[in-house]
Amino acid sequence: MDLHDRRIRSMFLVPSLALLLAHLPSGAAFAQNDDPGMEAAPPPRQAPPRQTPPPTPTSVMPPATPQELPPMQQANRETPVKEEVKEEVSTSPTASWTDDEWEARLAAPSLLGGVGLFRMHTAEVGAPLNFRVGLHIQAFTADSFLVAGSGAVQGDTNSRFLGDLTIGLTGPDVVFLRNLEAYLAVFNSSNQNKRVDIGRTDPTVILSLGDVGFGLRGAGEVTRGLSLGGHVGVRFFNSISAVAANFDATNVSIDLLGMFDVRRVAPSVPLRFHLNLGYLVDNSLSLLPAGQCARSVGNDPCIRSRVVETFAYGLGTSRIRFALGLELPTRPHVSWGIFGVAPFVEYHLDHAVGDGDKTVDMALSADGRVAGDRIHNQNIQYLTVGLRLRPVARLVIDLGADIGLQSPGFQFGPPVPAWNVIAGLAYTYDPSGSSTKVIKKTITRTYEIDRAPPDGKLRGIVRDAKTKKPLSGAIVKYPGRTPQATGDDGTFLSYGLPAGPITLEISRGEEYVPTTAATTVELNTEIPIEVALTARIRESRVRLRVTDEKGQSVVGGTARFAGVVSKDGNPEGDGFVAQLPAGDYSVSIDAPGFLAKEKQISVSAGQDQTVDLKVRRRPAASHVSITKDAIVIKGVIHFGTNNATILPDGQQLLDEVADVLAKNRQLRRVSVEGHTDNRGPADRNLKLSKDRTAAAVEYLVKQGIGSDRLTSDGFGAGKPLVPNLTPANRARNRRVEFRIVEQGQAFPQ
Numbered sequence: 001m002d003l004h005d006r007r008i009r010s011m012f013l014v015p016s017l018a019l020l021l022a023h024l025p026s027g028a029a030f031a032q033n034d035d036p037g038m039e040a041a042p043p044p045r046q047a048p049p050r051q052t053p054p055p056t057p058t059s060v061m062p063p064a065t066p067q068e069l070p071p072m073q074q075a076n077r078e079t080p081v082k083e084e085v086k087e088e089v090s091t092s093p094t095a096s097w098t099d100d101e102w103e104a105r106l107a108a109p110s111l112l113g114g115v116g117l118f119r120m121h122t123a124e125v126g127a128p129l130n131f132r133v134g135l136h137i138q139a140f141t142a143d144s145f146l147v148a149g150s151g152a153v154q155g156d157t158n159s160r161f162l163g164d165l166t167i168g169l170t171g172p173d174v175v176f177l178r179n180l181e182a183y184l185a186v187f188n189s190s191n192q193n194k195r196v197d198i199g200r201t202d203p204t205v206i207l208s209l210g211d212v213g214f215g216l217r218g219a220g221e222v223t224r225g226l227s228l229g230g231h232v233g234v235r236f237f238n239s240i241s242a243v244a245a246n247f248d249a250t251n252v253s254i255d256l257l258g259m260f261d262v263r264r265v266a267p268s269v270p271l272r273f274h275l276n277l278g279y280l281v282d283n284s285l286s287l288l289p290a291g292q293c294a295r296s297v298g299n300d301p302c303i304r305s306r307v308v309e310t311f312a313y314g315l316g317t318s319r320i321r322f323a324l325g326l327e328l329p330t331r332p333h334v335s336w337g338i339f340g341v342a343p344f345v346e347y348h349l350d351h352a353v354g355d356g357d358k359t360v361d362m363a364l365s366a367d368g369r370v371a372g373d374r375i376h377n378q379n380i381q382y383l384t385v386g387l388r389l390r391p392v393a394r395l396v397i398d399l400g401a402d403i404g405l406q407s408p409g410f411q412f413g414p415p416v417p418a419w420n421v422i423a424g425l426a427y428t429y430d431p432s433g434s435s436t437k438v439i440k441k442t443i444t445r446t447y448e449i450d451r452a453p454p455d456g457k458l459r460g461i462v463r464d465a466k467t468k469k470p471l472s473g474a475i476v477k478y479p480g481r482t483p484q485a486t487g488d489d490g491t492f493l494s495y496g497l498p499a500g501p502i503t504l505e506i507s508r509g510e511e512y513v514p515t516t517a518a519t520t521v522e523l524n525t526e527i528p529i530e531v532a533l534t535a536r537i538r539e540s541r542v543r544l545r546v547t548d549e550k551g552q553s554v555v556g557g558t559a560r561f562a563g564v565v566s567k568d569g570n571p572e573g574d575g576f577v578a579q580l581p582a583g584d585y586s587v588s589i590d591a592p593g594f595l596a597k598e599k600q601i602s603v604s605a606g607q608d609q610t611v612d613l614k615v616r617r618r619p620a621a622s623h624v625s626i627t628k629d630a631i632v633i634k635g636v637i638h639f640g641t642n643n644a645t646i647l648p649d650g651q652q653l654l655d656e657v658a659d660v661l662a663k664n665r666q667l668r669r670v671s672v673e674g675h676t677d678n679r680g681p682a683d684r685n686l687k688l689s690k691d692r693t694a695a696a697v698e699y700l701v702k703q704g705i706g707s708d709r710l711t712s713d714g715f716g717a718g719k720p721l722v723p724n725l726t727p728a729n730r731a732r733n734r735r736v737e738f739r740i741v742e743q744g745q746a747f748p749q
């Protein structure tokens with residue numbers, strides 16, 4: 001069977017698009033980052049009547065968006081005395097739809113065929129008898145993608161172009177059928193792999209035209225916002241050297257679908273979550289000739305050609321599939337109707353099952369030069385990001401890209417492109433979207449008005465200045481009027497006020513600082529106004545009392561509180577005091593003649609507290625110093641025999657380490673690492689070294705050092721400083737080291 005033959009299907013071809021772009025010299029695509037290859041819009045709504053723009057709002061902070069403020073109301077109502085009514089009959093599009101109705105009537109197809117995002121089915125099927133047709137293209141180019149260079153030998157240049165046609169139809173408005181969708185898809189590709197590889201058996205250009213897939217999907221809402229569904233799909237691959245399908249290579253996919261539309265429970269939040277969980281029975285590897293590369297025992301030209309063909313024809317192995325999608329659908333109004341915008345992102349994780357391509361596995365495993373995970377890895381990960389636009393009725397524009405995260409081993413498929421661009425168009429037809437008759441009335445009114453004194457009103461909202469959340473129960477005071485309180489949504493509507501400047505006073509108990517807001521009242525108009533209140537900061541008095549090992553007060557030195565704010569303590573009597581807002585703090589003391597000490601505390605709003613800190617006198621000679629990469633100790637931290645109990649002289653050394661850490665807050669993370677000599681079983685030495693470093697970390701934490709600054713590990717006898725040949729050498733190898741992992745700024749030289 002000749003692999004140079006084209007794969008052509010006699011029906012459902014899209015040759016014009018695929019062949020025109022088959023030989024693109026370059027495309028918008030990307031090489032795999034971590035695996036370079038083997039070595040060698042709905043019908044428009046009737047526009048509302050043009051209105052005079054409202055006056056510019058006055059605000060003490062940026063004005064709220066229109067959705068956040070209550071709708072304007074007419075200030076005065078007048079009683080008509082005489083009316084003349086004229087009726088006109090005209091046509092306009094169907095009345096406005098809700099979000100889910102609008103999206104159902106203009107459902108868009110995925111690259112797979114059914115309604116969905118790009119590579120995910122969604123738990124929706126569209127409105128009854130909704131018909132969709134989509135055309136999508138994909139392209140990428142990359143160097144050293146499938147075949148990497150080695151030495152002076154140059155790798156490959158691979159370009160691929162895909163063109164897919166999809167057709168979908170939702171069932172009629174009949175029980176059960178209204179929740180079903182059937183689809184048909186035709187898949188076409190052109191792959192060009194340029195490389196100098198003597199003995200290659202694959203052609204430079206491989207065309208794969210006319211693979212056909214079809215499927216059936218069902219979905220429906222089971223509770224408010226939550227929809228569930230299922231999908232069954234079949235894909236037929238065209239034979240490599242014939243014009244008929246090779247049924248032995250047929251793929252079957254079964255998927256469970258889920259969707260949660262946040263708008264159904266919170267209409268102001270445009271957010272939808274999608275979930276796919278399924279299994280793909282993939283038999284496409286049977287398209288490759290039996291016995292191909294049977295004699296290969298390494299990374300030879302035949303194996304490289306087989307990998308290129310597998311990628312070009314889109315062949316793979318059975319796998320479990322998981323996908324999670326996040327979508328933000330919005331519908332901003334434009335002059336011609338509604339402009340649908342839906343950015344989204346998909347995360348995909350596939351896990352290959354079965355034996356995969358045993359021919360490639362045996363050849364590369366025998367070679368020995370290809371890492372094991374590049375042969376046997378069964379996981380495939382990638383992201384798909386996209387933007388779906390509905391600029392006019394029934395037209396959908398798709399733009400997006402795939403981003404490769406993890407490639408499978410060559411046994412389970414070729415590398416995943418690092419990126420691959422996607423573009424497409426779709427057209428949806430909704431038979432229920434035709435025009436309907438609307439009666440428009442033109443009314444001429446004559447008024448006799450008993451005019452009241454003219455006035456205006458203020459419509460406002462009060463918010464928290466930091467969180468921007470509306471504040472209920474805020475008091476609004478007007479000059480010479482009864483105060484008002486804001487409602488549950490933080491809004492208020494004033495009394496009728498005379499035109500001219502006005503200053504309001506706004507307060508809300510002891511929790512917020514009162515403020516004023518100035519604006520101007522206009523006749524027969526509601527002026528929007530927004531006010532921000534700043535929350536009061538409640539501080540607590542914290543007293544630090546320092547004593548030595550004998551319980552005597554230690555006076556002098558510097559106390560530091562670091563947390564929500566950073567402050568030095570003020571000396572007071574036998575200690576230090578500081579006013580602090582609520583939060584978590586690290587308290588440190590550095591007193592002359594004593595080792596610095598640190599302690600972690602929590603401060604509650606409005607609750608004073610006293611913190612006791614006991615310090616140890618500084619030894620005559622320092623045993624601890626800092627280098628660029630480590631905290632170095634002169635001496636040995638001794639432990640009990642064959643256990644992790646820290647002996648007193650070891651505690652004194654650790655107290656000096658705690659002193660260094662308390663004084664040098666720029667040392668953000670230190671790794672405490674333990675080592676033993678080679679006497680005794682290796683597993684016991686490893687456990688003993690880990691236990692001892694954990695004990696050292698626990699001791700430092702008890703001395704007040706934050707646990708987030710310390711990590712521990714043990715290596716047993718695996719990293720000796722010197723050969724374990726003499727007792728002196730073995731003593732040097734039994735050690736605890738303090739390696740600096742992260743610091744805020746370079747250590748001064």
